[in-house]
Amino acid sequence: MRNSLDSIARRLPTRRTLALAAGAVVLLSAIVVAAGAAYFAAGLGPNADAVAAAEADPDVAVDRTPVGTAVRDGPVTASTVGFVYYPGGRVSHESYVPTAAEIVAASDRAALVVVVDAPLNLAVLAPDRADRVRERYPDVDAWAVGGHSLGGAMACRHAAGNAGAYDALVLHAAYCDRDLSQSGLDALVVLGGADGVIDAERERASRENLPADARVVELDGVNHAGFGAYGPQPGDGPASLSPAASRRAVGNVTGTWLSERGAVTRERRSRSVSHRGSAGVLTAAPVAG
Incomplete structure (x- = not known):
């Protein structure tokens, strides 16, 4: 034994x-x-030439800050429209500097776009980083929050828990998985007609999570990667617009819409959502450039 x-x-x-x-x-x-x-830390992009062109634009200023990269067209004051932008998953936040410059250029009001510098280029690791952005610019009264792809989803989640801090939500090639239908926020969804990455069925089904009068715009010829300056993305559709023209189209729609919201104050958020209208879906055919 x-x-x-x-x-x-x-x-x-x-x-x-x-x-x-x-x-x-x-x-x-x-x-x-x-x-x-x-x-993840390596990130996609940015396209150095596109970023350099934005930095060379005499009509905008590009500031690197501890919370991200800020693009503005003048001094930041109470009349400035602020926009916190979350980058897409595994995309360098600098890749959205050219898009931010287009948004600022299209706004009829003083504008500030701050692209959040997310840990490991993943907004999911810092969904409330926008709080730090607003703290850095206390003079701004009207704020929007949004982002591209995964960044848009994280912006939606942040807005769901902080709706009182914002006037608007902007989704670029993204959809909301939290119910904001009664939030009182204005909402803009910008989609690419050539986007081969986004789950189109889920995006459409998720629109019920947005306020009833959310505006949805589909841009012909723009694919998923066209919202930033980071190069082609696996699985994406072919874009008929150049990257620069795509960013210009996204910027024009977003900047114009935000400037329309710039006159609102936080007092407007207390209005009854029962007086809101119905959502509209627009298809835009931007000019190639």
């Missing part, structure tokens, strides 16, 4: 073996985590 027990004991792993195995698992896990972090 004792010989049998000794034989079994010899076949069992020793404490040293178990320790080595555990160490190997920990090391492998650390390598996987580090590789994943490096993958």
